[in-house]
Amino acid sequence: xxxxxxxxxxxxxxxxxxxxxxxxxxxxxxxxxxxxxxxxxxxxxxxxxxxxxxxxxxxxxxxxxxxxxxxxxxxxxxxxxxxxxxxxxxxxxxxxxxxxxxxxxxxxxxxxxxxxxxxxxxxxxxxxxxxxxxxxxxxxxxxxxxxxxxxxxxxxxxxxxxxxxxxxxxxxxxxxxxxxxxxxxxxxxxxxxxxxxxxxxxxxxxxxxxxxxxxxxxxxxxxxxxxxxxxxxxxxxxxxxxxxxxxxxxxxxxxxxxxxxxxxxxxxxxxxxxxxxxxxxxxxxxxxxxxxxxxxxxxxxxxxxxxxxxxxxx
Numbered sequence: 001x002x003x004x005x006x007x008x009x010x011x012x013x014x015x016x017x018x019x020x021x022x023x024x025x026x027x028x029x030x031x032x033x034x035x036x037x038x039x040x041x042x043x044x045x046x047x048x049x050x051x052x053x054x055x056x057x058x059x060x061x062x063x064x065x066x067x068x069x070x071x072x073x074x075x076x077x078x079x080x081x082x083x084x085x086x087x088x089x090x091x092x093x094x095x096x097x098x099x100x101x102x103x104x105x106x107x108x109x110x111x112x113x114x115x116x117x118x119x120x121x122x123x124x125x126x127x128x129x130x131x132x133x134x135x136x137x138x139x140x141x142x143x144x145x146x147x148x149x150x151x152x153x154x155x156x157x158x159x160x161x162x163x164x165x166x167x168x169x170x171x172x173x174x175x176x177x178x179x180x181x182x183x184x185x186x187x188x189x190x191x192x193x194x195x196x197x198x199x200x201x202x203x204x205x206x207x208x209x210x211x212x213x214x215x216x217x218x219x220x221x222x223x224x225x226x227x228x229x230x231x232x233x234x235x236x237x238x239x240x241x242x243x244x245x246x247x248x249x250x251x252x253x254x255x256x257x258x259x260x261x262x263x264x265x266x267x268x269x270x271x272x273x274x275x276x277x278x279x280x281x282x283x284x285x286x287x288x289x290x291x292x293x294x295x296x297x298x299x300x301x302x303x304x305x306x307x308x309x310x311x312x313x314x
Contacts, residue, residue: 022063024048026070027127027145031134034074035059036116040140042125049122057115072119076133113137142177149174166193170207178214185211187228200237203230205247215254222249224267235273243267243286261288263303280305 026048031038036055048070052061064071123129129140130148140147142159150167160177168174170189178196185193185201187209194211200218203211205228213220213232221240222230224247235254243249243263254273261269261279263286270289277295280288282303289306297312299305305312 021049021051024050024063024065024070026065026068027124028069028130029121029123029127030069030071030130030132031119031136032071032073032132033076033134034061034072034119034131035113035135036074037113037118037137038121038134038139039118040121040123040129040138042123042127042141042143045122045124048124048127051120053118053120055114055116055118059115059117061117061119074117074134138174147176160196164195168193187211201232205230220251224249235271239271239275241269243269259290263288 024047027046029048036059050063050070050072060075062073064073125142126144128145128148129143131154132150133152135153136156138154138156138158140156140158143161145162147158147161147164147166149165152169154168154172154174157175158177161179163181163183164176164179165184166174166176167186168188168191170191172191172193174193176193176195179198181199183195183198183201185203187193187203187205187207189207189209191209192212193209195213197214198216200220201213201216202221203223205211205224205226207226208228210229211231213230215234216232216237218237220232220235220237223242224230225244227246229248229250231250231252233252235251235256237256238258239251239256239260241249241261241263243261243265245265245267247267248269250270252272256271256273256275259271259275259278262281263269264283266285268287268289272291274292274294275290278288278290278293278297280297280299280303282288282299282301282305284302286303287306288303291308293307297305297307299312
């Protein structure tokens, strides 16, 4: 099937009974406008196998092999006509919350997904997976490839991946394993993302979302508009934070080769390792706490700065 477009609408062959399997010679898969449960298993093969089991209500699902990429397309919701639901993703407006609370992490609405298909995919471990405008309950094994998740809603768990771009909106709860290379996370609204270790991380949060990271052996760049929280277990590399509102960034250990923080509001930064030449531009009631500092500490504006628990007086 290489080099051709192959379309199949799974209507008559897939109903409430056992799912039929379709195989495609590809190592990249793209889910577009898909709503339902998605389970991805990896192996050392060269093909992608897809099985689809309909839910309580029949939903059209189309498969298309296009230029070596298997595209799985679902149905847009009627109210989505002319509107991309992910247009509500991160927007940079400032909606501060005075007393930040950690997100609730309530369980997924199982009843919602019962009406939609379950898609089971077996694919090469050396492959890439993409989600575009998806509402999915996701379970995915480790990949020696890239994960691109541009989802309106996702709840589930992903294994280790080579690199990842993750975009989620309110209600999402996602756990990801280690990311060998770069990791980019965009969170809009009350959503949680938890990951393992990564080589470098770029995080953008609009609202009260939470991002929990493992060890980072490289850059950490964080932008928060609102009351979001970013926490990492360790960082060895440069740290840059920009906070508008009551957001917070906390790193439990490591060495910040350079540490830059710009905070406007009541937000804060906590670095419990060694900060080199910190450059702090603070406004409002913001606060920065550093365990150790070497080099020159530059502090402009207001706010409060603590080093080793002691308030630094200008």
